[in-house]
Amino acid sequence: MEFLGMTTIFLLVCISCLLLFTTWRSISQxxxxxxGPIALPIVGNLLQLNPWNLPESLKKLSKKYGPVFTISLGPQKAVVLYGYDVVKEALVDQAEDFSGRGSLPLIEKLFQGTGIVTSNGETWKQLRRFALTTLRDFGMGKKSIEERIQEExxxxxxxxxxxxxxxxxxxxxxxxxxxxxxxSVVFGDRFDYEDKKFLTLINLLDENDKLQNSIQTQEKGNGHSEFTVETLSRSTLDLFLAGTGTTSTTLRHGLLILQKFPEIVxxxxxxxxxxxxxxxxxxxxxxxxxxxxxAVVHEIQRFIDFLPxxxxxxxxxxxxxRDYFIPKNTMIIPTLNSILHDSKEFPNPEKFDxxxxxxxxxxFKKSDYFMPFSVGKRMCAGEGLARMELFIFLTAILQNFTLKPVVDHKDIDISPFVSTLANTPRPYEVSFLPR
Known part of the structure; x- marks a missing residue:
């Protein structure tokens, strides 16, 4: 009896250990x-990153930790996705899981999570659907929008x-x-370039925080509606910021690049x-x-890497x-520069070619790696408009003018000013000679 008792206890201990091990392994997995690199209290990995060239810092970390790694931006953790395969797998194959908008203090201060770009959940879904439908009704992708661009x-x-x-x-x-x-889409007509209201509007884009903070009215009669005056106003601001800054900067950078390569022009x-x-x-x-x-228009967008x-x-x-667990609400940084400057897809990616x-x-050769507008559920809603503007504006300029730089074209620096959020061209002057 004593032997049986000891055997039973031994078996119970073994089973218990096995269950504990299985449970621990499950939780661990x-x-x-x-x-990722070891994070310090409060500052996280900020001392290990170059704030003036964060893309380069992340490139170095990817070589050590692989295509999926964690960094701490102060107290906030972020998972970095580096390379075409992991970005596509996350934003396309697991699109719904990765469809949230990460929080950055500057963006939160400007938009407070109410516009198309920064909102989340049902608010974002309804505002994006409304914007796309409205733009289509106003002629997005149709001849009327193209005619407006041609006129402009x-x-x-x-x-x-x-x-x-x-x-x-x-x-x-x-x-x-x-x-x-x-x-012309939002107000129904264009402005004269010297119109004071138009110039004021352009200036207000730089002061949008004060402008938006002044809006207090909400839609009446529907406490659950996402279409308040505030959300619609901020969504309109999104259209102006995305539809003005990104395309005009791309054109400005494109004209700088083309000055350096007269043979391309x-x-x-x-x-x-x-x-x-x-x-x-x-x-x-x-x-x-x-x-x-x-090909030149595509290469301009690839080369400048506007949102790295x-x-x-x-x-x-x-x-x-993959083999990792990512907690809800974790910020995700799906890097675009790792794709647009992939050396296997684009040999000598630092060269404009x-x-x-x-x-x-x-x-023309298409490339799945061409994603300056991002990809998946959060890709730029104005991609079609931007593509039309870039092609028509650039072609119209070169149809009528030849570019004459103020310095020798060999001395022109086309490398962008690198920042955390957006790359911008260096300031320049140019003469336009009628053809």
Missing amino acids: KEKQPP ANFLVERIRNTHERPFNPSNFLVHAVSNIIC EKIQKEIDHVIGRNRSPCMADRSQMPYTD LNVPHAVVRDTKF PGHFLNANGT
Whole structure:
């Protein structure tokens, strides 16, 4: 009896240990989070990162910790996704899990989570659906929007012509022209470039925090509606910021790059003369017959890498990703520069080369790695508009003018000013010589 008793106790202990081990292993596997550098109290990994070139810091960390790793931005943890495969797997294959918007103090202060870009959950879904539907109703993707861009391109060309070949910084011209497209959609008409209200509106884009904080009225009669005056106003602001700053900056950077490579401009203009001529406005139907120009526009967007770290995402629930567990609401940084500057897809990615988007026979070459507008549920809602603007504005300018830099083209620095959120071109002046 004593032997049986000891055997029973031994078996119970073994079973208990086995159960404890299984439970511990299950919990351990569930809570295995992505690796990363050791974080210090309060400051996290901020002392280990270069705030002036965060993309380069993350590139170095990816070499040590792999394509999925964790950093601490102060007390806030963020999971970095580095490379095409992991970004696609997260934002496309597990799109719903990664559809949240990450929180950054500056963005929170400006938008307070109420616009299309920064909102989450049902608010975001309804506002995005409303914006896309409304833009389609106003002509997004239809001939009417294209006609508005063509009209504005003509005004821009005439404004440039009136500079009479004097060198100037084209930044304001481009901002005004691109912004007028959004104005024509939101307000029903464009503004004259010297219109005081229009100039005030442009200036207010830089002071949007005060402007938005002044809005207090909400929709009456429906306490659960997402369509309050505040959310709609901030959504309109999103359209102006995204629809003005990003496209005009891309055009401004593109014109700087093209000054450095006059041989590229010559090829574009030869294609323009062959397909369009000098007597009609460029249209989107021309793009399929202009593979070189199309490749140059794509290469400009790839090269400048406007949003190197993307706009931060967040997981909306506890998420299993690859072999890792990511807790709900964790910020996600799905880096775009790791994709746009992938050396396997784009040989010599630091070099500006339209050949990155051309086949050997000169036809246009598509690439899944081309995602300057991000990808998945949070990709830029205005991608179609931006693509039309970039092609028509740039083609119209080069149809009418040749670029003359104020310095030797070999001395032009086309590398962007690198920042945490957005890359911008260096200031410059240029003369536009009529063709």
